[in-house]
Amino acid sequence: MMHRTFPAALALAALSSAAQAQTNMPFALDWRFEGPSAPYFVAIDQGYFAEAGLSVEISAGQGSLDAIPKVATGAYPMGFADMNSLIKFLDQNPDAPVIGVMMVYDRPPFAIVGRRSLGVESPSDLEGKILGAPPPDGAFAQWPIFVAETGIDASTITIEPVGFPTREPSLAEGTVDAITGFSFTSFLNTARLGVPEEDISVILMADHGVDLYGNVIIANTDFAEANPDAVAAFLEAVAKGWVDTIDDPAAAIEALASRNPAMDSDLELRRLELALEDSVLTDWVREHGMGRIDDDRFANSIEQIRLTYEYQTDPDASLYFTDAFLPEGGFALD
Numbered sequence: 001m002m003h004r005t006f007p008a009a010l011a012l013a014a015l016s017s018a019a020q021a022q023t024n025m026p027f028a029l030d031w032r033f034e035g036p037s038a039p040y041f042v043a044i045d046q047g048y049f050a051e052a053g054l055s056v057e058i059s060a061g062q063g064s065l066d067a068i069p070k071v072a073t074g075a076y077p078m079g080f081a082d083m084n085s086l087i088k089f090l091d092q093n094p095d096a097p098v099i100g101v102m103m104v105y106d107r108p109p110f111a112i113v114g115r116r117s118l119g120v121e122s123p124s125d126l127e128g129k130i131l132g133a134p135p136p137d138g139a140f141a142q143w144p145i146f147v148a149e150t151g152i153d154a155s156t157i158t159i160e161p162v163g164f165p166t167r168e169p170s171l172a173e174g175t176v177d178a179i180t181g182f183s184f185t186s187f188l189n190t191a192r193l194g195v196p197e198e199d200i201s202v203i204l205m206a207d208h209g210v211d212l213y214g215n216v217i218i219a220n221t222d223f224a225e226a227n228p229d230a231v232a233a234f235l236e237a238v239a240k241g242w243v244d245t246i247d248d249p250a251a252a253i254e255a256l257a258s259r260n261p262a263m264d265s266d267l268e269l270r271r272l273e274l275a276l277e278d279s280v281l282t283d284w285v286r287e288h289g290m291g292r293i294d295d296d297r298f299a300n301s302i303e304q305i306r307l308t309y310e311y312q313t314d315p316d317a318s319l320y321f322t323d324a325f326l327p328e329g330g331f332a333l334d
Contacts, residue, residue, distance in 0.1 A: 023230045025049075026057045028067040028079035030215060033060055033260040035272030036184070038252035043241030045255045052233035058259075064138050065089065067218065072098040077223040078234060080104070082138065083213040084305060087320050091311050097221040100321040102235045102291040104242075105214025105279040107206040110139040112146075113186040114178030114201045115171060121201045123150040123208055132162040132176035140180040142205055142212060144307045149209025168193055178203075184274035188267060204278060211301040213293065214279055216321070224325070232325040239290060239331035246281065246333055249273055281333070289330020293321055 029037055040058050043049055049056040059076070061067055067079030068089050074097070083100055090096060112131070114120025120129060123146070133140040147154045162170050162179070168186055170176045172193035179186060183202050191197050206212070217238065224231045245252040253269045284294065295317075302315045 022053050022055055023227060024055045025078055025230060025234055026059060026076050027234075028059050028061055028070045028076040030061045030064050030067055030080045030082070033058075033256060034263070035253065035256070035268035035270070036275040038249075038256040038268075038272055039241035039245040040238065041241075041255040041259060042244050042252050043237045046241070046244060048237035048240045049234070052230075052237050054230060054234055054237065056234070056237075064215065068098060071218050071220050072096040074220050074222065077220050077227075078231070079218045080215055081218050082108075083216045083320070084108075084142075084301075085138075086216065086218060087302065087305060087315065088309055090319050091309075091313055091315065094313060094319070098218055099221050099224075099319070100216040101219045101224070101231065101325050102217040102238065103213060103293050103321075104217060104290075105275075106282040106285045106290075107204065107279050108142075108210075108212050108214030109182040109184055109275065109279050110142050110205040110210065110212070110214075111181060111183035111186065111278075112139075112178050112203040112205070113171065113181055113183070113190060114203065115174070115195065115199050116201050117199050118174060118177040120178045121203075123152050123203060126178060127153050127156045129177035130158045130160050130175075132160045132167055132170045132179040134164050134167055134180075135161055137164075137167075137180050139182060139205070141308055142210055143180065145210050145212070145304045146205050146208065148307055149304075171195070183278045184271050187274065188271055192267070202278075211297050211304055213298065213301060219325075228325065235291065235325055236327075236331070239333075242280070242290065242331075243333055245272070246276060249276070285330075285333065289327075290333055291326045292323055292330040 044056060064082035065085035067081040068086055070076045071079040086100055119125055160176050167179050168189040171179045171190055172195050183204055187200055187202055190200055219231055249269055249272050253265050257265055298317055302317060
């Protein structure tokens, strides 16, 4: 597994011992306190962080790259962010002390969400149709890769710029035939607008040749080198939170509800279950454990990014992810 080199003795300490003294480790999320963030609160409530000598406070974020500068500046030692955004950030800021340390979304939720009644079930069905896409949308950013991998004729597809608030309403009203978005978010938002679930099609880009990874736990490398045992213990506690969440998603949502009392628990449970199905519990993760990456796939994903982004420097996978703080076989989820 390729990774940035950390001192061997420290890496061994990271894998063999929990933090002895209480260590403050605030954690910056990518988004609001919604279903997929429940495992981190489970880890708090079950005492997994405390048992490891860690004091963890979780902060909400404002987008998939929001946590990256927070961690790079040292404001937070740990965060949760989109791997592809991290790669671009480090290309532009090669000396920034931030790196991915545990993959969570083995498959990103980037998707095309359509309606069967409008003739959209597969990539080729998009030809001749209208695709609603917010210009800053993370899924729409991968459109050139999706087009290249599927071989669809993009010249026949009308891209209709829509705002985030009007994206799913446009699909529900039928003014567009499909939209770009995160699978679990756009599916649920469309269903809440009255579109029957059986009419909603979800085309995951990861199922059609897009090798990109999704969200990853990131660490400040200065902090990690000084506190390798704390980072390893943090990741182990997070993994325990995910195991509990997989075993009992409804109980995990209860942990989340205490932090977000106004939320719709049924909706967030569904969002969590879809995130588990689409992004976390993949066949690869079941076989190889949670947290790790596949080197060949990662190398290909870095090349695919060239279709949407011009690298300023020659990309170096070892700057983007390290497995130094993970157990050798990843975290078992059963």
